Amino acid sequence: MKKLFPFFCCVLLALVFTQCKDEDPSIDPNPIDNGIEEEVFEYPEAVDDVLPVIMVHGFLASGDTYSLQAKRFIANGYDQDYVHTFDWNSIEQDDPQGKLHALIEDILAETGVDRVNLMGHSAGGGVCYSLLSDSIYSLNVNKYVHLGSTVNEDAAGIDGGISTLNIYSEDDLIVEGGDIFNAENVSIPGLDHYEVATSSLTFESVYQFFHNSEPQYLNPIPTKEITLGGKVLTLGENVPQANIQLNIYAQDAQNGGRVNETPDFSTTTDENGFWDGFTAEPDTPYEFEISNDSDPEFRKIHYYRTGFTSSDQLVYLRAFPGPSSLAGQLLSGIPSDDDQAVIAVFTSNQAVISGRDELSIAGVNLSTEALASADQTTIAFFCYDDGDLQSSESGLGIFGFVPFLNGIDLFFPTVEDSQIPVVFNGKTIYAQNWKSKQDGVSVVVFD
Secondary structure: OOOOHHHHHHHHHHHHHHHHHHOOOOOOOOOOOOOOOOOOOOOOOOOOOOOOEEEEOOOOOOHHHHHHHHHHHHHOOOOHHHEEEEOOOOOOOOOHHHHHHHHHHHHHHHHOOOOEEEEEEOHHHHHHHHHHOOOOHHHHEEEEEEEOOOOOOOOOOHHHOOEEEEEEOOOOOOOOOOOOOOOEEEEOOOOOOOHHHHOHHHHHHHHHHHHOOOOOOOOOOOOOOEEEEEEEEEOOOOOEOOOOEEEEEEEOOOOOOEOOOOOOEEEEOOOOOEEEEEEEOOOOOEEEEEEOOOOOOOOOEEEEEOOOOOOEEEEEEEEOOOOOOHHHHHOOOOOOOOOEEOEEEEEOOOOEOEOOEOEEEOOEEOOOOOOOOOOOOEOEEEEEOOOOOOOOOOEOHHHOOOOOEEEEEOOEEOOOOOEEEEEEOOEEEEEEOOOOOOOOEEEEEEO
16 A cells, blocks of 8 residues: 555645646635735835745745846845845645745835735645735735736736736646736746746846836846755745755766865855855855755755855755655655665756757666656656666556656666766766665755
């Protein structure tokens, strides 16, 4: 029965996404009941001055969906304290509207302004629309951007009273987009579901909407000093992980090995999972190793990333969820076996689309129609052996039931240490063939 449970989890997630393609499941058709009767009223006139912006991610995602957009806002004059993301548990959906409102109130108290601008992607758009249907919560929102999310009957807010920008793409095969009445509608062809949230074309429209002017920069500006920070949290559920040991190692750009066996930087996460304080060398690839010796169920994970050119406070490192959670059950089939390595590949700002993109690991093509079809919108590939110590290079069925995730049967032996090249659209990152039980799992991240 245990072996069948992940299958049932996948079927459940598949049902969620099937519904998402027709109707965003996170949208509550009933307004939030805060005990206050709705009254006819007018929203304050929208302003174009710089206000704090909060960006809300979609299903199975996290705040780092908006890493590039955050750096674009900062490049165009926003203070770091004015750029925020909202991490919510998109699986359990435990009152995200109330928690988002609490974040808004905290930001207003810290900055002294009276309103924020809000952005919501995919299921995050459902969270935002629901929040804005409340006459109290919505008074703290100036303008709203709806990204790759459900086509609602009217602009956000009561009687469509919140100034709304709706951005979608006809090439988004996860959520079918379209124009929303009373909203400013922008269709951007060629973008997959994730690119609707992350692209520079999206940023250009958002900035114009917020400020009635064009942005000066469409991409992050390289900085002389590159400071990094972020968060350790569980995959999918976004539960912050406190007291996690983080070691950062510089990699040799030519072969991927560690430059030094001692870490370039070490720290532990705080009670909210946050870490910061690392100054990175420009264009240097790094390995981010997370571990927790006090928890025997915590799996060590090695994150490999390309070089940074500017500061980034949204370097997120995802831990495996606990075995009792839905996401944990989905990942429970990933081996813990010292005879083989487990390597996951994550493309953080776009999907891998067969015919458009090229992705390979150890020379094996992952960007095939079977593994990376447009309607699959795959952003994460889990590569490991299915038990026979051979590579069939076929898909692992457990991941075939939901968009965004896929798996492939590949055997990476661990008899000798080796660096495994992963190539995505001309960029190469090397991952170590760690013993998956003793040393943990490798995750390669392409920005």
